[in-house]
Amino acid sequence: MDVAQRLVSYAYPELSQTNIVVGYGGIASYAHVRWGGLREIRVTCSVKSEDWPEPALLGLISHELSHPAQARDWNSEMKTDQDVLNRGLGPYLAVERALTGEYDDHILHGGRDRYLGYATIRSLLNPRETRSLDRLLEDFRLIPSRSTREDLDVLHDTITHDEKRATTIVVEGNLLILPPIRSDADIKILVREKIAFIYADDVEIGQFQLDEDQ
Numbered sequence: 001m002d003v004a005q006r007l008v009s010y011a012y013p014e015l016s017q018t019n020i021v022v023g024y025g026g027i028a029s030y031a032h033v034r035w036g037g038l039r040e041i042r043v044t045c046s047v048k049s050e051d052w053p054e055p056a057l058l059g060l061i062s063h064e065l066s067h068p069a070q071a072r073d074w075n076s077e078m079k080t081d082q083d084v085l086n087r088g089l090g091p092y093l094a095v096e097r098a099l100t101g102e103y104d105d106h107i108l109h110g111g112r113d114r115y116l117g118y119a120t121i122r123s124l125l126n127p128r129e130t131r132s133l134d135r136l137l138e139d140f141r142l143i144p145s146r147s148t149r150e151d152l153d154v155l156h157d158t159i160t161h162d163e164k165r166a167t168t169i170v171v172e173g174n175l176l177i178l179p180p181i182r183s184d185a186d187i188k189i190l191v192r193e194k195i196a197f198i199y200a201d202d203v204e205i206g207q208f209q210l211d212e213d214q
Helices: 003-011 054-069 077-086 090-099 118-124 127-139
Strands: 021-025 031-033 040-046 106-108 113-115 154-161 167-171 174-178 188-194 195-200 203-208
Touching: 003 021, 003 054, 031 054, 040 054, 054 077, 054 090, 054 154, 054 174, 077 090, 077 113, 077 118, 090 118, 090 127, 118 167, 154 188, 167 195
Parallel strands: 021 040, 031 154
Antiparallel strands: 031 040, 106 113, 154 167, 167 174, 188 195, 195 203
16 A cells, blocks of 8 residues: 555655554554554555545545654554644545534543544645645545444544553553564454453453443
8 A cells, every 4th residue: 555655755854764564454443543653654445445435535644644643642542643643634634524424523531532523624724725625625525524434333543652661552542551462463353242352362361341431
């Protein structure tokens, strides 16, 4: 998938020497990003996104790349979205949120963090970016509308950050800090009845009760 390389060339110069691997898999989120340092970044997109229009994929993958690209704020979803906006990729992020039905901000874990919704992202775009967004929405016949999330069958994204001393996994604003996990371990997150179960190589390593208002 060359989407990531085009994003790096346009907006992520600090990742130009990084090996970025993007693929599809059967995951419980739209995307899962994993990295340790900036030598390699692995982004797994849900098979549900395979048929998305390219602007929505650009928005999804730009959000995932902004996690490792941030020096200190990689585990904040709101600051990650703001980073995408600062890099001039806001129209694509807005298309992705329109496609996934995220019109309003999606509050995480007791209100300490949030994904920006379509309405907020649009309000932060400059006039040129707003015109670009409107053209994209018209071209792909997307009509942003308010929607209520009645279930959590698909999370927005999940994060795994590997260091020598620990592996940090972030699910919907919940942090799980574990002893180091092999960089090639298969990390999976499953959601059942608002509980996220986390597995490494098919062995459960943790779980979270997800907030009722998510």
